[in-house]
Amino acid sequence: MGFCGKNIVFLSGGKHKATAQRCVDFAFFVLSLYPVRSFFASKVQKRGCMNQITELDKRIIELSDRFEQEVLNLRRAIHENPELSFHEVQTAGLVQRALEGIGLAVKCGIAGTGLIADIHGFKPGRTLLLRADMDALPIQEQNDLPFRSKNDSVMHACGHDVHTANLVGVAKILYELRDSWSGTIRLVFQPAEENGGGGREMIRAGIFG
Numbered sequence: 001m002g003f004c005g006k007n008i009v010f011l012s013g014g015k016h017k018a019t020a021q022r023c024v025d026f027a028f029f030v031l032s033l034y035p036v037r038s039f040f041a042s043k044v045q046k047r048g049c050m051n052q053i054t055e056l057d058k059r060i061i062e063l064s065d066r067f068e069q070e071v072l073n074l075r076r077a078i079h080e081n082p083e084l085s086f087h088e089v090q091t092a093g094l095v096q097r098a099l100e101g102i103g104l105a106v107k108c109g110i111a112g113t114g115l116i117a118d119i120h121g122f123k124p125g126r127t128l129l130l131r132a133d134m135d136a137l138p139i140q141e142q143n144d145l146p147f148r149s150k151n152d153s154v155m156h157a158c159g160h161d162v163h164t165a166n167l168v169g170v171a172k173i174l175y176e177l178r179d180s181w182s183g184t185i186r187l188v189f190q191p192a193e194e195n196g197g198g199g200r201e202m203i204r205a206g207i208f209g
């Protein structure tokens, strides 16, 4: 489970470091938005410091509110249909439909069940890669949640359902805001993080190309 919880794995370096850094800051903010959104919003309201955040921050918050239920629904759909490493067929299908719903061109079947899709900012620039992992663990889920695992002895016990759904949510926000950033954001949904082989296979398949 080496890279669990880390959605960002790669940033192309180079000449436009300042721009790239702004892009990273922006992406980190978006990525961290779902887990901390409620906390952030309540703090902002309590301190009465709404005027200290930028117009872009406000747009991000508004968009995260707009897409929240959809991201929750996707997370629960993935959670109740967990699949083991390199068998993420249904999960990949859910991701593909969600990304195509945004209007993105999706490349499927990379390293088996992996997917990639690019979002282009309105201005040219460097490329930032954001990554989520899609596989579950061989664990029996024991609870009464309405979206508990339907697959015996397979469970999203490591949060990859959240990683995957969140990256779709981030994609939706970044797509809406593509007038606000430069370059390309490549979304990578990899198979088989748990057994450690999916990331390597995705790289071999040329996702940095």
Ligand SMILES: [Zn+2]
Binding pocket: 001, 004, 158, 159, 160, 193, 194
């Ligand atoms: Zn994991």
